[in-house]
Amino acid sequence: MSALLELTGLTKAYPGVVANDDVSMTIQHGEVHALLGENGAGKSTLVKMIYGLVKPDAGTMRLLGEGFTPAEPRAARAAGVAMVFQHFSLFEALDVAENIALGMENPPKMRDLAARIREVSQAYGLPLDPSRLVGDLSAGERQRVEIIRCLLQNPKLLIMDEPTSVLTPQEVAILFKTLEKLRSEGTSILYISHKLEEIRRLCDAATILRLGKNVGTCNPREETARAMAEMMVGEVLHVPERKPHATAEVALELRGLSLAAPSAFGTALKDVTFSVEKGEVLGIGGVAGNGQDELTGALSGELPAQAGQIFFEGHDIGPLGPNARRALGVLAAPEERLGHAAAPDMSLTENAVLTGTVRKGLSRKGFLNWRAAKDFTNEVITRFDVRTPGAHTAARALSGGNLQKFVIGREIMQDPAALVVNQPTWGVDASAAAAIRQALLDLAANGAAIIVISQDLDELMEISDRFAALNAGRLTAPVPAAGLTVDQIGLMMGGAHDLEAAHG
Amino acid sequence: MIALEKRPEPSRAWSFATPMLAVLLTMIAGGLMFAALGKNPVEAIRTIFWDPLFGEFAFYYRGQLLIKAGPLILIAIGLSIGFRAGIWNIGAEGQYIVGAICGAAVGLAFYPLESFIVFPLMVVFGALGGFLWAMIPGILRVKFNTNEILVSLLLVYVAEFLLASMALGTLRNPDGAGFPGSRNFRSYPAGFNEEIIAGTGMHWGVVAAFIAVIFTYVLFARHQMGFQIKLAGQAPRAARFGGVNPARLVLFCLGLSGALAGLAGLFEVSGPAGQISIDFNVGYGFTAIIVAFLGRLHPVGILLAGLLLALTYIGGEAAQSALGLPAAAIQAFQGMLLFFLLAVDVLTNYRVRLGKREAV
Structure with missing residues (x-):
């Protein structure tokens, strides 16, 4: 079986800066693949190209062995690529089901949709009531709305941009269970983060970007967080030294x-x-x-x-x-x-x-x-x-x-x-x-x-x-x-x- | 396709060049308008910009230049201080009127006493009148969070009725055979704001305007208050973090701009205008807003802008009489100046790029 997504020599330049320079990477079926890098390393540009928001200047993408050139996010979604953004696009005054219906091409009847939302949310351990107003939800619950919106499309590849930055540790644990279940069902996940411990816990492979270039792929379970951080930064990291010195004053x-x-x-x-x-x-x-x-x-x-x-x-x-x-x-x-x-x-x-x-x-x-x-x-x-x-x-x-x-x-x-x-x-x-x-x-x-x-x-x-x-x-x-x-x-x-x- | 690209920092060169460009564009667009009105555009522009300075009757117009520019600069300097802080006093016209009424009333109360103290007292009360009139929107904003733009603007109309009432009643010249208008300061030397050098238009108000320019320049270049004013205008949250008290700043800016507008009114009523009359105010308070922006809220810029606007006033009047241009055309011409200034201002912060736009 060929890889799910193959990127070869992707390049994208903006005036004055090359955001991605000849980036190649491969995402396998049923793999949680981390995309690591500092701010400005080119992670966002890369996923935007996969999601059809940005057109590459050069390079090719192959999805399931076939050429993949999404002209817009709709085409990417139709091909089985879904994305959860770091910043949610939800209407606070609408309820969960209405928000999800707004993002669909052909929304089913509200009652059927609500039933499907319940079904999916239970299947993946993401408790969510379709009739609640989004304005009343916590950040973690809002993220679930976005995830379920993606899952309803049965994606082959789910892209998640810094999903844990708004979550408590307990919510992170729930999210990871969901992602692991998705993986066991064969869905691949491209997981963007700079939290290294998290990546070591969850991900099967990691691609590290620095200044727009792919500087290495590794198995995060076998690397230390420090080794990965140094790959990201390109220099030896200095770990802060600390000794307790409270003076009781x-x-x-x-x-x-x-x-x-x-x-x-x-x-x-x-x-x-x-x-x-x-x-x-x-x-x-x-x-x-x-x-x-x-x-x-x-x-x-x-x-x-x-x-x-x-x-x-x-x-x-x-x-x-x-x-x-x-x-x-x-x-x-x-x-x-x-x-x-x-x-x-x-x-x-x-x-x-x-x-x-x-x-x-x-x-x-x-x-x-x-x-x-x-x-x-x-x-x-x-x-x-x-x-x-x-x-x-x-x-x-x-x-x-x-x-x-x-x-x-x-x-x-x-x-x-x-x-x-x-x-x-x-x-x-x-x-x-x-x-x-x-x-x-x-x-x-x-x-x-x-x-x-x-x-x-x-x-x-x-x-x-x-x-x-x-x-x-x-x-x-x-x-x-x-x-x-x-x-x-x-x-x-x-x-x-x-x-x-x-x-x- | 034309695209605008934000500059990493504002361009210094463009911040100097945009006012010139705006004047040039105004000349072109204004010329087209004059041509559409059937006048020779080159002649009209020359009548407005050239003749008052170097033409046949320049000896008369040159004096008028300072007389008109003085109050514009004085008011605009005060307004610019508030504008930099994001405090919008639109009612300088009203403060100008009230300053004139208060200062004139004090002077007339001493009539016919001949003492050196009369004129300085008038100056103090002129400033005080404008200050207090500006404190109304100031205190309302600080206490009740009202919008100072609306309150100060509406108070202009109140001030105009006050002016009419003064001219027709309280301050009417008792020896004036019932004509509206106060006693004329030309016939009361102790209270008259005389030209310092005859024929130049240089009176005490012009001196005050120059002092205000220097004072404001120092304020913004070196003083902490000037720094806080800029800070509050550019980044209000950062200003609070930096220890700026927003309420105090509102009162300072409104009070100072009101006092300067009041001074301008006093110098006008005791000098060029000579008396309180129903039509004493001619819109300096509003034109000063244009002057402040045309000068990029910079004191030296305002000095130049005030002289330029005064020139368009004088030249405009000359063009009306010499070429028969309608007054509305002159006002439209002045409006174009502000329009172009704001339009080309975008070049200071943005760079124009020609070519295909990037798909984002």
Whole structure:
């Protein structure tokens, strides 16, 4: 029997960048095949060509031994290729069955469709009620809608783009069971991810892309995660070193912090209580949208709290704004790089002034010292290896990883006594992520209290001394991170969905 | 196929070139319009742009240039500060009127006292009047989150009725034989905003405009407040993260633009206009919006744009009388200027690519 899908010499160039350069790979029947690579390595372009969204400049594709040149996604679907995107395309005001019907060429009667949805969802262990409104579903449940929409087409190849980025560990386990069942039935899966442990658990083969080229195929079960990461990055990875150094001296403390949701789509914080010691890293996990942004804002001073709820070294800093907190040494780096942590159209120097004025003495009597600001910017660029033409470059011209190094470096170079970072390595390539984590650990080693809010559990386990989880605006009691099992973490995060359904 | 490609960073060269290009395109399109009206386009354009500066009657027009450009620049500078922060004061015309009324009322209250203190007091109260009128949309926005565009615009019409009431009632010249309009400051030297150098049009309002240009230049180049204003306009969330208090910024920007518009009104009423009258306001407050954008919200740009717009005003009037062009055609010509400016602005942030578009 020939392979399911054979790609030979696929090339696709965009102005100024070759997204895929002579990529060849083979997907066998009934195989879960991982597609690995850093951001910008060309994974998306490759799957878009398979799914008919992009036409290759050169190269051929063969599906089941026959030439395969889908002109549009519809043709790809007709040939048996289905795809679950990272970002869902669902209508919140419609129910599950209606959403699925919208994506079909010839939808059957609603009652028959609902019955089929139930049938498929039970067969594959993805509980889903066809009559529920999508707006009421959790991210994990929404993903099931997309998966079932694909499964109804009986695909031969299912493409999944970073499917676990929105899931709790328990939901990941359910998804993996489903994928394993599909595999046993002979469906092939092309699985895009950069979570290496996950790939080692699930996948039969892995193709690794770097700068648009296929740099190797391996069996992930036989490789270490580190070996694969080094293939992805093309250099020897530096694993952060960490030793516990909490000093039992409390730096930052929250006492029953409650905060109304800042907008209709925000999450209210409810009775959040914890303390972080000097030299300690507190990791805060949780599924996105459970109060991470609000907690970051409350700690940075953007969302001032009432008196008596936030203390830093004994000072009540709840009502203080961002600059007053900076003066005391409480610094923050929000999640959204462009537009929040940095102004996109402003130069790096101006973005250094954005948070550095108070602590770096960049202004005197309100007048800015641009020379000092530029020196400070260049220090950050040098020490954190920010790849940019210079301090005058607009923030939006930097790649995500480089801007993130700048944003985190800008705060670290101000010598914070407490630093709050939200998603410090989101969308950042592996080597930059390792550098950022190491910088955070070094800062803690020098006695700073650090709070890392992240959805990347591997990251939190790697650098945290203690771990807590946010769900629906509540924070679990922090527990020591060493020795936590995935099940325990999942339980801490997992209560979220029940609460979310109840209040949403 | 023409495609627009976003530049990695805004082009500095184009941000200087686009205003010139806009003026050029306006001349071409305006010329076509004048031709369609049956006038010689070259002559019309020359009458508008060339004759007031270098023609036969330039000695008269040159003085008019500063008289018209002064208030435009002064108001536009104030507006540009708010516009950069994303705070849209559209009601400078109203603040201009109220500033003129307050300043004039203070001056007239002292009539016929001859003291050096009268004119400075008028200046202070002119600024205060505009400031307070602009505080209405400011406080409403901060307290109740109303839209400052609507509130400031509607207050223009309130101010116009106030002006009429003042001209016909409270401030009417007691020696004026019942004619509407206040006492004329030309006959009250202590309150008159005289030309500093005769025949040049250079009065205190023009001086104030130049000072405002320099002040704003320093504000944006070196001062933290200017940085915060830019930041708030470009990235509001980043501004809050950077410690900008949005409410304070709204009040600062509206208050400052109101005060400058009020000053412009005071210098006008005490100088070139001479008195409070029903038709005292001639639309400087609205034209200043065009000036602010034509100058790319940059103080030096606004200085040049104010002079250019003043030229089209004076040249436009000359063209009306010399060539019989309708007033509406001149207004359409000025409208074209703003239209083209906004249209070509896209070149600053985007690059035009000719050729087949990539299928995405």
